[in-house]
Amino acid sequence: MTKQIAMTLLPLLLLLLFTSITEMVEGTKKTYGVYDSNNSAKLFVFGDSYVDTGNFLDSPSYRPPYGMTYPGKPAGRFSDGRVLSDYIASFLKIKTPTPYSLKNPSNLQYGINFAHGGVGIFETLTKGPNMTVQIDSLENLIKQNVYTKQDLESSVALVAVSGNDYTTFIEKNKIITVSIKSFTKTLIKQLTINVERIHNLGVNKVAIGLLEPIGCLPQITVVTFHLTCVSPLNLVARYHNEVLLQTVKQLNQQVGKSVFVTLDLYNAFLSTIEMMQENQDENLKLLNPLLKPCCNGDGFKNSCGVVDDKGKKKYSLCDKPEASFFWDYVHPSQNGWNSVYQQLQSSLGQLIEKN
Numbered sequence: 001m002t003k004q005i006a007m008t009l010l011p012l013l014l015l016l017l018f019t020s021i022t023e024m025v026e027g028t029k030k031t032y033g034v035y036d037s038n039n040s041a042k043l044f045v046f047g048d049s050y051v052d053t054g055n056f057l058d059s060p061s062y063r064p065p066y067g068m069t070y071p072g073k074p075a076g077r078f079s080d081g082r083v084l085s086d087y088i089a090s091f092l093k094i095k096t097p098t099p100y101s102l103k104n105p106s107n108l109q110y111g112i113n114f115a116h117g118g119v120g121i122f123e124t125l126t127k128g129p130n131m132t133v134q135i136d137s138l139e140n141l142i143k144q145n146v147y148t149k150q151d152l153e154s155s156v157a158l159v160a161v162s163g164n165d166y167t168t169f170i171e172k173n174k175i176i177t178v179s180i181k182s183f184t185k186t187l188i189k190q191l192t193i194n195v196e197r198i199h200n201l202g203v204n205k206v207a208i209g210l211l212e213p214i215g216c217l218p219q220i221t222v223v224t225f226h227l228t229c230v231s232p233l234n235l236v237a238r239y240h241n242e243v244l245l246q247t248v249k250q251l252n253q254q255v256g257k258s259v260f261v262t263l264d265l266y267n268a269f270l271s272t273i274e275m276m277q278e279n280q281d282e283n284l285k286l287l288n289p290l291l292k293p294c295c296n297g298d299g300f301k302n303s304c305g306v307v308d309d310k311g312k313k314k315y316s317l318c319d320k321p322e323a324s325f326f327w328d329y330v331h332p333s334q335n336g337w338n339s340v341y342q343q344l345q346s347s348l349g350q351l352i353e354k355n
Helices: 003-030 084-091 131-143 149-153 163-173 179-200 218-224 231-255 265-282 334-352
Strands: 043-047 111-113 156-160 206-209 260-263 295-297 315-317
Touching (some): 043 084, 084 156, 111 131, 179 206
Parallel strands (some): 156 206, 206 260
Antiparallel strands (some): 295 315
């Protein structure tokens, strides 16, 4: 290709890139915020930072640049904008339920979000209410007659948890060993107890997120210079999901109806990354590298949102947050979550099916 032809094609390529990014942003808008004022459904959310919308008060999620895309300022989401629980609420045609830490008698009509960043099924490296404690909180609200039997019967529970349990296990053991399979079985045994308990409280639909491909998270892909996922860790996630899928099948057989539904975050992440990679290649790699965080801490000791004593930012932002998949070292951006949500659409209908 001659230089003259290349210069002629460059404006066209830039136009196509701009159009692609605009479509991503507009797509996010179109798939969010269609509410049904007559809808009595409620959403109860349990888990970690992938679904937390404001419970971890003393965390980076309440500092800039978190929330810069939505709602335009830090508001407790571990992203630049909306997270998975926002999109599930949107699918149910209700507004995002209030974080438990911010509840009051006037904002409980859409359910409650009990999820807390950094926590897990068991105790993790972050202090906060694990899943058992989160369910305790729902049970207390039921005892206080905040939610009735009818409220619960028409509600949906969303469970997204486990990643921090594996982080804690690996940190404590310093290496992935064969014992991690034993840990997986112990983990899912407790998860089973937890989701059965949610159902026994009166919730007739419980959506359980499969474990994401943890080997693709930027905190892990730093060892590959954010070029490829780390396969051994993805194998851990795949084994976790195999055991979980079999367990959910058995649970539904025991209750005689499809109470428990799985959301395939694993393949939704991988499919989205692959799709965005193709778009990236077509656009001459002008987009932010997919396995690299948009909000990147300076050096090993700093992370997104960190500032020094003088208020100087110790992080940097990519040029196009709206075209990134990962926001920080662990969490997808709003664009990333929107893309994952699109991948999950075909399975979400199960949440509104009558048993």
